[in-house]
Amino acid sequence: MSEQPTHDPQPQYAVSTSGLSKRYGDTLALDGLDLAVRRGEVYGYLGPNGAGKTTTIRLLLGLHRPSAGRAELLGIDAWRDPVAAHRHVAYVAGEPFLWPALTSAETFEFLARLRAPTRVPDGRESVGVDVAYRDVLVERFQLDTRKKIRALSKGNRQKVQLIAALATRAQVLLLDEPTSGLDPLMEVAFRDCVKEAKERGQTVFLSSHILSEVEALCDRVGILRRGRLVDEGTLQQLRHLAAQTVDVTFAGGAPELPALAGVSVENVGPNALRFEVTGSVGPLIEALAGHPVATLTSREPSLEEIFLHHYDSSDGRVEE
Amino acid sequence: MSRSSGALARRAFRDARVRTISFAYLFAIYAYIQPAGYSHAYPTLADRLSFVHTFAGNDALRLFYGYPYDAVTVGGYSAWRVGGTLAIAAAVFGVLAAVRALRTEEDAGRMELILAGAVARETAYLASLAAIAAGVLLLLLALFAGYVLGGLPVGGSAYLALATASVAPVFAGVGALASQLAPTRRVALELGTAAVGLFLLLRVIADTATGAAWLRWLTPLGWAEELRPFAGAQPLVLLAPLAATALLLAAAARIASGRDVGTGVLAERDTADPQLRLLSSPAAQALRGERGTLAVWLIGTGAFAFILGMVSASVSSAGVSKSIQREIAKLGSGSLLTPTGYLAFVFIFFILAVSLFVCAQIGAAREEESDERLETLLAQPLSRGGWLGGRLLLAACATAALSVTAGLLTWVGAVSQGVSISLLRMLEAGANCMPVALLFLGLGALAYAIVPRAASGIAYGLVTATFLWDLLGSVLDLPKWLLELTPFKHVGLVPTQPFRAQAAAIMVAIGVLAALAALAVFRRRDLIQQ
Numbered sequence: 001m002s003e004q005p006t007h008d009p010q011p012q013y014a015v016s017t018s019g020l021s022k023r024y025g026d027t028l029a030l031d032g033l034d035l036a037v038r039r040g041e042v043y044g045y046l047g048p049n050g051a052g053k054t055t056t057i058r059l060l061l062g063l064h065r066p067s068a069g070r071a072e073l074l075g076i077d078a079w080r081d082p083v084a085a086h087r088h089v090a091y092v093a094g095e096p097f098l099w100p101a102l103t104s105a106e107t108f109e110f111l112a113r114l115r116a117p118t119r120v121p122d123g124r125e126s127v128g129v130d131v132a133y134r135d136v137l138v139e140r141f142q143l144d145t146r147k148k149i150r151a152l153s154k155g156n157r158q159k160v161q162l163i164a165a166l167a168t169r170a171q172v173l174l175l176d177e178p179t180s181g182l183d184p185l186m187e188v189a190f191r192d193c194v195k196e197a198k199e200r201g202q203t204v205f206l207s208s209h210i211l212s213e214v215e216a217l218c219d220r221v222g223i224l225r226r227g228r229l230v231d232e233g234t235l236q237q238l239r240h241l242a243a244q245t246v247d248v249t250f251a252g253g254a255p256e257l258p259a260l261a262g263v264s265v266e267n268v269g270p271n272a273l274r275f276e277v278t279g280s281v282g283p284l285i286e287a288l289a290g291h292p293v294a295t296l297t298s299r300e301p302s303l304e305e306i307f308l309h310h311y312d313s314s315d316g317r318v319e320e
Numbered sequence: 321m322s323r324s325s326g327a328l329a330r331r332a333f334r335d336a337r338v339r340t341i342s343f344a345y346l347f348a349i350y351a352y353i354q355p356a357g358y359s360h361a362y363p364t365l366a367d368r369l370s371f372v373h374t375f376a377g378n379d380a381l382r383l384f385y386g387y388p389y390d391a392v393t394v395g396g397y398s399a400w401r402v403g404g405t406l407a408i409a410a411a412v413f414g415v416l417a418a419v420r421a422l423r424t425e426e427d428a429g430r431m432e433l434i435l436a437g438a439v440a441r442e443t444a445y446l447a448s449l450a451a452i453a454a455g456v457l458l459l460l461l462a463l464f465a466g467y468v469l470g471g472l473p474v475g476g477s478a479y480l481a482l483a484t485a486s487v488a489p490v491f492a493g494v495g496a497l498a499s500q501l502a503p504t505r506r507v508a509l510e511l512g513t514a515a516v517g518l519f520l521l522l523r524v525i526a527d528t529a530t531g532a533a534w535l536r537w538l539t540p541l542g543w544a545e546e547l548r549p550f551a552g553a554q555p556l557v558l559l560a561p562l563a564a565t566a567l568l569l570a571a572a573a574r575i576a577s578g579r580d581v582g583t584g585v586l587a588e589r590d591t592a593d594p595q596l597r598l599l600s601s602p603a604a605q606a607l608r609g610e611r612g613t614l615a616v617w618l619i620g621t622g623a624f625a626f627i628l629g630m631v632s633a634s635v636s637s638a639g640v641s642k643s644i645q646r647e648i649a650k651l652g653s654g655s656l657l658t659p660t661g662y663l664a665f666v667f668i669f670f671i672l673a674v675s676l677f678v679c680a681q682i683g684a685a686r687e688e689e690s691d692e693r694l695e696t697l698l699a700q701p702l703s704r705g706g707w708l709g710g711r712l713l714l715a716a717c718a719t720a721a722l723s724v725t726a727g728l729l730t731w732v733g734a735v736s737q738g739v740s741i742s743l744l745r746m747l748e749a750g751a752n753c754m755p756v757a758l759l760f761l762g763l764g765a766l767a768y769a770i771v772p773r774a775a776s777g778i779a780y781g782l783v784t785a786t787f788l789w790d791l792l793g794s795v796l797d798l799p800k801w802l803l804e805l806t807p808f809k810h811v812g813l814v815p816t817q818p819f820r821a822q823a824a825a826i827m828v829a830i831g832v833l834a835a836l837a838a839l840a841v842f843r844r845r846d847l848i849q850q
Contacts, residue, residue, distance in 0.1 A: 065844065091699035106595065109594065114602070147590060
């Protein structure tokens with residue numbers, strides 16, 4: 001299979017899908033997914049276990065065949081021409097499946113040679129991989145590269161995968177729950193790496209169910225639920241849709257307020273009220289104007305609250 | 321037995337059920353067909369006497385079937401032909417069953433899960449043994465049923481079945497011990513298989529070399545012979561397999577109780593300086609992973625080829641009547657009465673061995689996918705066709721290496737004993753293994769592409785079934801077109817017969833077409849997960 005020169009040399013999107021669906025037997029794992037991740041973006045792909053995150057990534061890599069729709073990496077159809085697509089992509093699987101008899105150093109070499117079988121003349125620098133940066137990563141993640149994979153714990157095997165992917169010069173990093181099995185210190189190291197990747201202009205597609213990670217790293221977030229994208233946008237945009245919390249205490253007893261659209265109220269003390277406000281807080285401020293307000297604090301919803309909002313609202317349960 | 325150990329034993333038995341049932345079928349069919357075929361081919365005592373005089377005294381045949389104590393009666397003949405061969409199969413079964421129950425679970429990490437619950441190690445060990453014992457019992461029943469249906473008396477059948485099956489628990493003990501010693505499942509299997517090969521070699525020497533009969537007492541396969549079913553039974557010999565099994569299992573249990581879960585007594589180095597050879601492509605890396613296995617195959621094939629070559633020197637047709645020679649020819653073995661004729665006959669077994677090697681390669685490809693390492697590979701800029709094609713090419717090259725080794729070392733063995741035979745002809749005999757193996761490689765690849773989970777079973781099943789079809793069909797006087805369904809029928813028995821180029825070309829062509837179809841299908845399916 002050869003490179004086809006028909007690909008758009010400057011595609012607008014790093015990752016794009018249109019009407020992407022996948023059915024396994026009776027289960028519809030992915031239902032008409034439309035994604036458009038711009039180049040250089042860090043995109044958080046959120047969803048509980050079984051929502052379809054890994055299925056999406058397998059389709060993006062052309063490992064599974066779409067039942068309908070298309071999946072493209074840098075404008076290249078991943079099913080029709082996986083080799084061309086993969087030249088620009090590095091992938092970290094949710095579980096580290098590597099070769100037990102190879103050491104980490106050998107694994108790095110093997111994966112690097114698969115990316116670029118031809119090496120530049122000095123022999124050390126392989127075309128597809130930044131070997132100097134890889135050494136930095138090995139140091140940062142404190143990996144003993146002389147150890148064989150079979151002797152490594154799951155977390156350490158995950159590091160091997162991560163380092164191999166992060167050290168590539170790939171334009172797109174597809175990361176499927178990359179921090180599973182990492183300890184908190186290593187998670188900090190991972191976050192630094194993602195920030196560095198962004199500075200270098202790499203696109204990061206980060207599938208995760210760790211909300212703090214996504215909140216800290218991602219420019220935009222998509223929330224997947226049972227194979228459908230239920231919400232998407234920057235954190236700011238998502239916050240607009242979810243309720244924000246306003247806590248008010250009063251000098252004296254809490255007053256009776258008229259019912260306001262988009263505002264729910266709860267008594268949290270003899271002279272304290274908590275409001276959950278969807279949309280603008282203007283009407284609430286107006287309603288409070290004539291009352292003896294002692295303190296007023298407002299808090300934007302966390303990503304966790306936004307996330308739970310999507311899973312609690314309609315039928316109340318997160319399904320496996 | 322407590323409830324938890326009962327549940328564990330049932331689980332272990334169910335895990336191995338496909339293999340157990342396949343073995344049981346094979347045993348039953350083989351046990352049935354030999355006595356039935358013998359009474360059919362040699363109806364009178366006179367026939368049988370002349371058969372014994374020539375055929376059973378043949379050193380060459382003793383190699384495969386063991387020592388014939390009495391081949392004049394149907395029972396004695398069956399004990400010789402079936403007992404000897406199936407004892408080897410029973411040994412393999414014992415090793416496979418023990419390693420599966422005692423080591424595979426552990427390597428997959430499931431044993432930790434079980435031991436983390438309220439199950440003691442002893443309970444888990446005993447439960448595994450119970451599952452293996454149930455499997456052996458099933459084989460015993462299958463043999464018994466086969467013999468009885470084949471026309472042997474009930475009591476004798478039971479004793480013969482016991483003699484053959486007695487090998488299985490001893491080798492289950494060997495497998496159990498190997499499972500404790502080896503650091504991984506794979507090494508445990510290799511140790512166990514090597515033990516089977518070694519004990520078989522002892523039996524072969526004891527049965528063929530003059531003055532070496534005492535060696536028979538050193539191998540469980542020899543004990544099965546010394547039990548002498550239908551030839552002056554010596555039931556006391558049963559004490560030997562009983563004692564050996566008990567000793568081996570006790571030793572394994574002792575090691576198991578003092579060993580860390582997931583490790584072996586023979587430590588494996590877990591750190592190493594990077595070795596950068598054989599990392600340039602997936603096929604190269606696969607060769608790197610398989611080189612130990614390949615070496616074992618090459619050494620095993622070479623050793624057997626050498627010994628068979630040596631033995632061929634003692635084959636002669638002195639005093640064999642024409643009618644008996646015709647009968648022997650009817651057994652599908654060409655002329656067994658000259659060194660070259662004998663070598664031509666044994667190469668059928670090399671063809672079988674190389675074909676089974678091909679099945680193992682299909683199994684390795686399938687395992688790479690089901691262990692999801694293939695997903696890691698194919699996420700790289702690497703085409704699916706390139707990966708599968710590379711694996712098939714590697715298998716084909718390894719097959720060629722095995723075939724040439726078989727030809728070369730038979731020649732060396734034969735020439736060392738003064739047999740005059742051309743090196744070129746023996747290399748040709750070796751190369752003659754390739755067309756059948758390539759046919760099975762292509763068909764196995766196609767099975768892998770279409771139904772990956774069942775691929776191993778289909779490949780092994782196809783090879784075994786077509787081989788038995790060839791072996792049994794000729795005894796049963798089946799119609800010609802039915803017999804010709806098996807590729808083994810279309811192999812020219814080089815060096816006695818000429819190489820059948822047309823048949824070989826057709827087999828290779830079918831193999832290549834199937835492989836191409838496999839590549840096309842594999843390109844279009846989802847990868848499977850565990």
